[in-house]
Amino acid sequence: MTSQPLGLNQALTPATAEHRKAFETKAFEILSQKFEAAMDPRDRWSLTAIVPGSRLRECVHFLRDDPAMRLDLLLDITAVDYLGYPGHDAARYAVVYNLRSQRFAAHRLRLKVWVEEEDPQVPSIHDFFEIANWQERETWDQYGIDFSGHPDLRRLLNHIEFTGHPLRKDYPVRKRQWLSTNDPLILPLEARLEANGFVVLEHVAVNSPSVEETDLLGKSAVEKINYVEKAK
Amino acid sequence: MKVQTPEGEHVDLLTVNIGPSHPATHGALRAFVALDGEIIRAASTEIGYLHRGFEKMVEQGTYQQVLPYTDRLNYCSAILNNIGFSHTVEKMFEVEVPERATTLRVLLSELSRLIDHQVCIAAAAVDLGALTNYWYLFNPREEVYSIWEKLSGARLTNAFTRIGGLYRDTYEGFETDVRDVLPKIEKGLDDAFKLLEHNRIFIDRTRGVCPITAEQAVSWGWTGPCLRATGVDRDLRKDDPYLSYETYDFQTVIGSTGDTYDRLLVRMYEMRESLSICRQALSRLKPGPVNTADARLSLPGHDKTYHDMEALINQFKLVYEGIRAPAGEFYGSIEAANGELGFFIVSDGTGKPWKIKVRPPCFTQFAAYADLVEGSLVADAIACLSSLNIIAGELDR
Numbered sequence: 001m002t003s004q005p006l007g008l009n010q011a012l013t014p015a016t017a018e019h020r021k022a023f024e025t026k027a028f029e030i031l032s033q034k035f036e037a038a039m040d041p042r043d044r045w046s047l048t049a050i051v052p053g054s055r056l057r058e059c060v061h062f063l064r065d066d067p068a069m070r071l072d073l074l075l076d077i078t079a080v081d082y083l084g085y086p087g088h089d090a091a092r093y094a095v096v097y098n099l100r101s102q103r104f105a106a107h108r109l110r111l112k113v114w115v116e117e118e119d120p121q122v123p124s125i126h127d128f129f130e131i132a133n134w135q136e137r138e139t140w141d142q143y144g145i146d147f148s149g150h151p152d153l154r155r156l157l158n159h160i161e162f163t164g165h166p167l168r169k170d171y172p173v174r175k176r177q178w179l180s181t182n183d184p185l186i187l188p189l190e191a192r193l194e195a196n197g198f199v200v201l202e203h204v205a206v207n208s209p210s211v212e213e214t215d216l217l218g219k220s221a222v223e224k225i226n227y228v229e230k231a232k
Numbered sequence: 233m234k235v236q237t238p239e240g241e242h243v244d245l246l247t248v249n250i251g252p253s254h255p256a257t258h259g260a261l262r263a264f265v266a267l268d269g270e271i272i273r274a275a276s277t278e279i280g281y282l283h284r285g286f287e288k289m290v291e292q293g294t295y296q297q298v299l300p301y302t303d304r305l306n307y308c309s310a311i312l313n314n315i316g317f318s319h320t321v322e323k324m325f326e327v328e329v330p331e332r333a334t335t336l337r338v339l340l341s342e343l344s345r346l347i348d349h350q351v352c353i354a355a356a357a358v359d360l361g362a363l364t365n366y367w368y369l370f371n372p373r374e375e376v377y378s379i380w381e382k383l384s385g386a387r388l389t390n391a392f393t394r395i396g397g398l399y400r401d402t403y404e405g406f407e408t409d410v411r412d413v414l415p416k417i418e419k420g421l422d423d424a425f426k427l428l429e430h431n432r433i434f435i436d437r438t439r440g441v442c443p444i445t446a447e448q449a450v451s452w453g454w455t456g457p458c459l460r461a462t463g464v465d466r467d468l469r470k471d472d473p474y475l476s477y478e479t480y481d482f483q484t485v486i487g488s489t490g491d492t493y494d495r496l497l498v499r500m501y502e503m504r505e506s507l508s509i510c511r512q513a514l515s516r517l518k519p520g521p522v523n524t525a526d527a528r529l530s531l532p533g534h535d536k537t538y539h540d541m542e543a544l545i546n547q548f549k550l551v552y553e554g555i556r557a558p559a560g561e562f563y564g565s566i567e568a569a570n571g572e573l574g575f576f577i578v579s580d581g582t583g584k585p586w587k588i589k590v591r592p593p594c595f596t597q598f599a600a601y602a603d604l605v606e607g608s609l610v611a612d613a614i615a616c617l618s619s620l621n622i623i624a625g626e627l628d629r
Binding site for chain 1: 265275562576
């Protein structure tokens, strides 16, 4: 049991409102001094600190490792699309990082980075938290936010042939898309083999879509339906 | 696939899909693996088979209309999701639900946790080839479903809570039914314990299989029983108590090695604690209202609606425009059966949520799956998967 970091196997003192307030005051003071953080007035219940995208990585690194902060659990990464939000006057998107501590029960905060519509980019934090890899993939998939430096920014929940980013406010709810093939996954598998020290000597041919599926490529949904109906 | 191993040997690897059409992957999880004999050298996973656009759908209706969707997140313990969502919205209003509703929520939470753990343990044992446990655990589980049916009208997707309280008070004889079912669950659990805990085959199949260290588990964002199996003593019911959990007497259960055996055993021991919490909650149940009187959240009730103009308007506004959560951004979470279930809500002050992001506990567990199974046997990958208790409803949303 020596490999365990001190304290994780001991119960925490339960968080109280006072503890939480004290942490939020202290954390915000440090964040505003070190990383030009601003308080987000939209969060009237707890602390959401807005940091510039350029300072995000050092800020996350600091919050994770600083002995007084220890926000070592990345609960979630998501984005918010404010297109049409009443009275909104900042950038269209925000990427939100939800952090919590496994060392101190009262330590919780969210970081927010504004992302402009023209260039939706944020630096990736996949190397600080293992889970960030998938959370960033999901955010890319749903909102089209580009996490620069992410090693494998693929769609996660939606299909590989899907076009667009469905959680954007301008994505029509009732829009339907024709999806024909399955994800071969061969390239990610080869990448994992190489990461595990293997050298791939002969690449497997990617399952080529059947003749019918190839014929469907490039056709509109209506054309595809007509094509399949005719083939029946 | 011809490869050169790290040792310089040339081998031909076989690529195989484990799932989605495999009994252990429930038609919803897929791992594409490269096999060297029976050993998994690399794995790549795909999710999204059950993606139905939960987060897009909930933006279309009112807050009340979100509730039935939450049933479909973790459908093995639907009421826990209902409680998580209602609790989060109530926190935005800073409204407390009446005492009876709180106690009932604790009771229903723990019963849900029990039936969720039963699914996990029973299915894990079946995946290992031990069918008997399944009946011992699922027979009493069926009786809990009968209670759900009498309580809410539905077995699986209960939608039993409301923002500000519960759908309705319990039926006559509810407490007796729960009192009767608890010893049956306990008996089934004890039988499963006797069959599994010191079973040579079970131990050989699970101990030391796909372990994870505490640091790795935290970095992967794990919470709940899978994290506790690594020896990390964290449970939101203790660390950040909600629904007055601090007043209940129970222990958190932790493992030591974070392997498949620990993950399953932690769940089994947790069931004992949940049984104890259920009994404590039963003894506290007193008659009283189950919905808050706060007119911003609760319907006025038929008597008032039909006889009082203001109440009629209130009913009309709540139903047609929805509960108007205060504008702002809020994250609330509870300890669900698999870990921290959180809801991040963005409200623009109208009756429809601007955005709701679910933080599902399974997501973090399955993200680590490829890492966990690399280097182990195909059969171990199945044992590991069932110990993680991945529920595709909340994984894919």
